[in-house]
Amino acid sequence: xxxxxxxxxxxxxxxxxxxxxxxxxxxxxxxxxxxxxxxxxxxxxxxxxxxxxxxxxxxxxxxxxxxxxxxxxxxxxxxxxxxxxxxxxxxxxxxxxxxxxxxxxxxxxxxxxxxxxxxxxxxxxxxxxxxxxxxxxxxxxxxxxxxxxxxxxxxxxxxxxxxxxxxxxxxxxxxxxxxxxxxxxxxxxxxxxxxxxxxxxxxxxxxxxxxxxxxxxxxxxxxxxxxxxxxxxxxxxxxxxxxxxxxxxxxxxxxxxxxxxxxxxxxxxxxxxxxxxxxxxxxxxxxxxxxxxxxxxxxxxxxx
Numbered sequence: 089x090x091x092x093x094x095x096x097x098x099x100x101x102x103x104x105x106x107x108x109x110x111x112x113x114x115x116x117x118x119x120x121x122x123x124x125x126x127x128x129x130x131x132x133x134x135x136x137x138x139x140x141x142x143x144x145x146x147x148x149x150x151x152x153x154x155x156x157x158x159x160x161x162x163x164x165x166x167x168x169x170x171x172x173x174x175x176x177x178x179x180x181x182x183x184x185x186x187x188x189x190x191x192x193x194x195x196x197x198x199x200x201x202x203x204x205x206x207x208x209x210x211x212x213x214x215x216x217x218x219x220x221x222x223x224x225x226x227x228x229x230x231x232x233x234x235x236x237x238x239x240x241x242x243x244x245x246x247x248x249x250x251x252x253x254x255x256x257x258x259x260x261x262x263x264x265x266x267x268x269x270x271x272x273x274x275x276x277x278x279x280x281x282x283x284x285x286x287x288x289x290x291x292x293x294x295x296x297x298x299x300x301x302x303x304x305x306x307x308x309x310x311x312x313x314x315x316x317x318x319x320x321x322x323x324x325x326x327x328x329x330x331x332x333x334x335x336x337x338x339x340x341x342x343x344x345x346x347x348x349x350x351x352x353x354x355x356x357x358x359x360x361x362x363x364x365x366x367x368x369x370x371x372x373x374x375x376x377x378x379x380x381x382x383x384x385x386x387x388x389x390x391x392x
Contacts, residue, residue: 098249124174148305152372168376199341206324218290219379221330
């Protein structure tokens, strides 16, 4: 019975992608905003999580030098966040059905020289980012803008039929997927072959896999994997972020992050904290372009 339900869910999702991908691009942004507004009204629990997260972070953000003052309230940011997610859903549907070349071509890409300098070291590259802008689009754009394939680290869907659909999209445009369970060996293999790893490190992890840092004014558990891999292999780390600017995306490659040189747990924490500052800067400048709807501060001794 479970497999029948899984197949039904995957079939509905596939039909949805077909319908959305069939929309003219001129209507896709409006459709995405409508989808986002609908989700904002229907997903009460997720909406509440987003508003609460933003409300607690807002005093910190408003004091931050990158704050633009485009929003006043947590509710405004939450609604704009859901609209961004809605537009991203439409974009992903178009990408899945092979209609994403125009979207990728229209991206503004900054800091390409930072990636190339890191790649020239011949040690592979870890691109560290978060759930920003349209994070699925970022890895798919590497082939066109950098002539590189990316190994994206992702969680396997419980529904195998749905996972096959998502996997096809993620492996489009020349990319590969590494699933989070037992990922370390595969990641090390890619680095050994001088490949490129895409890693989203902005979700809460368990204590065994993370360090406790300050994030947007509150304690949070952060994934220490990129620093651990860098210590093992010498692989350079490049912070990479995408945000939506009206009808196009802006993708920025920051200069290679320089490790502090301390390989103790304290040093790892210092490096992870420094990487988190890049994300803080991004969120304060583009608050509606981050995925506020997950419990980022859970298990860290802070209200969630």
